Amino acid sequence: MPGQPLVIDGEPLSLDDVEAVARGARSVRLGDAARGAMGRSRAVVEGVAAGDDAVYGVNTGFGSLANHPIEPAGLREVQRNLIRSHAAGVGAPLAVEVVRAMMVILAASLSRGASGVRPELVELIVELLNRGVTPVVPSRGSVGASGDLAPLAHAALVLLGEGEAVVGERTVPGAEALATAGLEAIVLEAKEGLALINGTHMMCAIGALALCDVRRLGDAAVAAAAMAIDACRATDEFLDARLHAVRQQPGQQRVAELLRGHLAGSQIVEDHKTGDPRVQDPYSLRAAPQVMGAAMDAVDWVRGVFERELGAVTDNPLVFADTGDVLSGGNFHGMPLAIALDTLTIALCHLAGIAERRVNWLLTASDGENPVNVYLSPKPGLHSGLMIVQYTAAACCNELQTLATPASVANISTSAGMEDYNSMGATAAHQARAAVDLATQVVAIELLVMAEAMEYQRPLRSGDGVEQTFNQVRSVVGRLTADRPPAPDIAAIAQLVRSGAFTS
Helix, strand or coil, X not given: CCCCCEEECCCCCCHHHHHHHHHHCCCEEXXXXXXXXXXXXXXXXXHHHCCCCCCCCCCECCHHHCCCECCHHHHHHHHHHHHHHHCCCEEEECCHHHHHHHHHHHHHHHCCCCCCCCHHHHHHHHHXXXXXXXXXXXXXXXXXXXXXXXXXXXXXXXXXXXXEEEECCEEEEHHHHHHHCCCCCCCCCCXXXXXXXXXXXXXXXXXXXXXXXHHHHHHHHHHHHHHHHHHCCCCXXXXXXXXXXXXXXXXXXXXXXHHHHHHCCCHHHHHCCCCCCCCCCCHHHHCHHHHHHHHHHHHHHHHHHHHHHCCCCCCCCEEECCCCEEECCCCCCCHHHHHHHHHHHHHHHHHHHHHHHHHHHHHCCCCCCCCCCHHHCCCECCECCCHHHHHHHHHHHHHHHHHCCCCCCCCCCEHHHCECCCCCHHHHHHHHHXXXXXXXXXXXXXXXXXXXXXXXXXXXXXXXXXXXXXXXXHCCCCCCCCCCCCHHHHHHHHHHHHHCCCCX
16 A cells, blocks of 8 residues: 555565555565565575585586586675676666666565575665665666576675665765665675576566556557547447457457447537448558457556566575475576567557557548548648658657567577577567657657547537547647647657556
8 A cells, every 4th residue: 555665575566566666665674474484495595505415506606607516615705706797787777767676576586485595685675675775787788588687786786885876866886875875785695696686577677667657558549549539530330349249359349348438428429420421431440449459468468477477486596495495497587578578569569550540540631521631730831730740650650660579589598508598588678668668659649639630520529538538638738729849749748648647
């Protein structure tokens, strides 16, 4: 609940939990059940570390160096060296919200008692979140298979009093950041360094926040499509529930139902219901439930993948305290997320692409049954109106099409061939994040265009849902009475989309 700490107790996080910590500064607390689970698995690790048997990640090297044993005196040093050597990221830093999401997902994963780390380590991660210390993490460097190694290593450096962190508006050395927050650096024990970096937490963080945004974007896209139906003076016959029931696709049925709800009571639909010579509307209107519904079904599947990952343990090896086993496997592999993130980008391509086609249809004013000026110009020729916003939408859609080339289908092996099949899930995550932003701009453009076209339908009114959408747009953007730069208008509407203003 708002205002209450998020208790990390080993249970799955929700997408809302992640967003509340990452963007809303919700505090976090480690639960007693998690402390107990971690204590039991830690005892197993300490027993292994004191023994003579080689166990990967505890008393061995890493990756292709796994066959190199580590003497007991070097167990702390090798964990520290692991973090230092793996902090090899490049590129612009991740956004603060992404790093915060990554940290809470990491803390929750470690708290489930299968990673073999001490509660003190998770407590330090939690305190970084609570006291506003955010590690500086370069965005590139992960191949999404042995975990998000490089990004997570940069985050872990701050726990050691190294690296850099953002505190308030300043970027400072890690040691200074800890001191400012009243925290002390931790000395890593056996396996703890590996547990910190050997998970899918960066790609999961980016995807989780993207899905929160897509939920609001989907609502806005449906609202824009509904307004487009009346702005284009289309029929509502293609929304008949019987048509969609026989197709049996849930997303399609849901979108058609939502569109019917937005348009319920429309005077515009009734105004041209009889005597209209047009036989059918273009696909971008008539097949909107099928196209947008398919995209939303895909998003629902992606959401399920991430909801499961938010309850997962993804490092290696894993500790099972009930039997004392330490098992080495491949839970760090990002392929489940990589394929889902690639799918998310493809879905967004279609959500934006069909919106751009409706924008183009309206702005060309080629439908003689719709009394709109070409480009919605107040005076065509003297004013260009909204001509160029379609160019912008087209440019965004072209970039989306490029981003939709799946990252997960390409492989480059690492670690001397030991890690010979990587997911490239981090790349898929970056592409999905960019796709959300681009699709948001396209939907904002459709809202801008269709709100302007609604002015030509007056004094007739649409359904209450469409009129609410129209009023939301008009709350930040006035009617076009003469040429003006559309960029600020698009930006203002995009911010409405991000805020959830079109969620009914």
